[in-house]
Amino acid sequence: MLQSKKLTLALLINAALVSTAFASEQSESKGFVEDANGSVLFRTGYLTRDYKDVKPGDDTSSFAQTAIVKLDSGFTKGVVGFGVGVIGDASFKLGENGHTGNGMIPTHSKKNADGTKDAYDHWARGGAYVKARISNTTATYGTQVLDLPVLASNTARLVPEYFTGVLVQSNEIDNLNLVAGKFTENQYSSQINSDGNELDRAVVWGAKYTFNDDLKASYYGIDVKDKLDRHYANVNYNFGLKDGAALNFDLSGYHTEFSKDASTYSATGTIANPAYGTDAKDGGIAKTEKTNDIWAISTSYSKDVHNVMLAYQQNFGDVGYDYGGNADGAQSIYLPNSYLSDFVGNDEKSLGLQYNYNFKNHGLPGLNWTTAFVYGWDIDVRNRPKDGQEREFFNQVKYTVQSGFAKDVSLRLRHSYYRANDEYKSVYMPDTNEWRIWLDIPVKLF
Numbered sequence: 516m517l518q519s520k521k522l523t524l525a526l527l528i529n530a531a532l533v534s535t536a537f538a539s540e541q542s543e544s545k546g547f548v549e550d551a552n553g554s555v556l557f558r559t560g561y562l563t564r565d566y567k568d569v570k571p572g573d574d575t576s577s578f579a580q581t582a583i584v585k586l587d588s589g590f591t592k593g594v595v596g597f598g599v600g601v602i603g604d605a606s607f608k609l610g611e612n613g614h615t616g617n618g619m620i621p622t623h624s625k626k627n628a629d630g631t632k633d634a635y636d637h638w639a640r641g642g643a644y645v646k647a648r649i650s651n652t653t654a655t656y657g658t659q660v661l662d663l664p665v666l667a668s669n670t671a672r673l674v675p676e677y678f679t680g681v682l683v684q685s686n687e688i689d690n691l692n693l694v695a696g697k698f699t700e701n702q703y704s705s706q707i708n709s710d711g712n713e714l715d716r717a718v719v720w721g722a723k724y725t726f727n728d729d730l731k732a733s734y735y736g737i738d739v740k741d742k743l744d745r746h747y748a749n750v751n752y753n754f755g756l757k758d759g760a761a762l763n764f765d766l767s768g769y770h771t772e773f774s775k776d777a778s779t780y781s782a783t784g785t786i787a788n789p790a791y792g793t794d795a796k797d798g799g800i801a802k803t804e805k806t807n808d809i810w811a812i813s814t815s816y817s818k819d820v821h822n823v824m825l826a827y828q829q830n831f832g833d834v835g836y837d838y839g840g841n842a843d844g845a846q847s848i849y850l851p852n853s854y855l856s857d858f859v860g861n862d863e864k865s866l867g868l869q870y871n872y873n874f875k876n877h878g879l880p881g882l883n884w885t886t887a888f889v890y891g892w893d894i895d896v897r898n899r900p901k902d903g904q905e906r907e908f909f910n911q912v913k914y915t916v917q918s919g920f921a922k923d924v925s926l927r928l929r930h931s932y933y934r935a936n937d938e939y940k941s942v943y944m945p946d947t948n949e950w951r952i953w954l955d956i957p958v959k960l961f
Contacts, residue, residue: 539651540651541590541595544589544596544648545589547588547590547591547597547598550588551961553585553586553959554957554958554959555583555960556583556958557582557957558580558583558953558955558956560951560952562577562672562950562952563577563949564576564949565947566947567946569945575617576615577608577612577619577634577673578609579607579612579620580607580609581605581607581673582605583604584601584602585600586600590648595649596647597647598645598648599646600644600646601644602643602677603658604640604641606673607636607637607638608634615632618669621634621635621707622705638707640709641658642657643658651685651687652683652685653683653684653685654681655681655683658679658709659677659680660675660677660678661678661682663735663847664735664749665719665721665736665745665746665842666698666717666737668844669704675704676702676704677701678701679698679700679710680697680698681696682695682719683695690724691723691724691725692722692724693722694719694722695719695720695721696719697716697717697718698716699714699717701713701842701843714739714842715740716740717738717842720735720737730753731749733747734746734748734749737842739842741776741777742773742774743772743773744771744772745770745772746770748767748768749765749766750765751765751766762816763816764813765812765813766811767811767849768810768811769808769809769850770806770808771806771808772805773804773805775802776802777805777837805834806833807831807836808831809830809850811827811828811852813851819876820873820874821872822870822871823868824867825867826866826868828858828864828865829865830861830862830864832861834861835860836848838859851867852865852867854887854909855933855947856889856891856944858889860905860939860943863892863893863895865889865890865891869887870887880917881914881915881916881917881925882913883912884910885911885913886908886910887908888906888908888909889907890904890905891904891906892904896938896941902936902938903935903938904935905934905936906933906935907934909930909932910930911927911928912928913926924954924956925954926955927951927955929950929952930949930950931947932948933946
């Protein structure tokens, strides 16, 4: 029996090795140098927030220039391929930047007499990674930019958010993508320290399956030590209509279980009250376990240059979604009603309408305009009746050069008009007018 098991194991190992020689990502490797690529993104970024009904000095404004570099080798040839890479950014501020605080620019730890902190004049961040690949499975260890629904790098600022750890991605089964990883450092876009968020341990896993061109489903999970367990699921279906039109249906949601030591910036809900230590001196730590469920359903209609989306989103549980401070830089919210506000208050319901127009029929195929309005209501604000409300009017215009020497250069202007009633703004965000202007110039090095 033992010999039989050894023979079976040997056959399985042999089959696995043989399979790597046929039609796999690794078998098609051209080499360490031959498949290498390098790029630099020159970005000029401006972000300003005009807060209403607060002191003028509380407004934030940041203006800076950066170069985001990525150098990535190919994989060596053979059954197992190896490679290396570097990712990082070097930046400097433009102007005084006297009202920082919006996640754009790092600030010195020492406070001024008025309680403000001076922005860095120039700074650099980044790191290296190593990678290995066998067949259609790749493992990467080191500094990375992540794009997972439960652990996503914030890329909505001047420079990206970085995570340090290992991520394995596998495509061994047709139409199925599997991921698993563990990360031990988290660096926000505005932090110099590579572990500025003091991440202890975040373990992620997930799967995405493509049934056909029109139907896809995915599930992802994360366990952040002493903070939270979070699960995400999504189903997306595309239904073709006549004359090139299409309907898209998307259903997605999160289930989160917070540990008693998790920080909850919103501190909303009946379970969050001074008896559990949710006042400022405790940093918003609830000292008791809490849960949140949030789901959304959206329907989009597209035809030619038009796309219109209607979305409904709702929260359940003890507190709001409360991503901040527990895992990452508040980017892990893959739901439709997400703009300046993500409409994630405790028990909040929100309805959003978005419209996108492509100007290609006017001779400007790289020009797009997106406008949206979202209204949220029934927010359960601590120690108050369940009557919190918020609304946002969003507009964005983006132009990307389509050809010529400046191909892929883009300019993006984004504006949010955000308002909330007194009950909700007191615990979430003041009335705000925000502008973001990004100029991106990508350059391919090799």
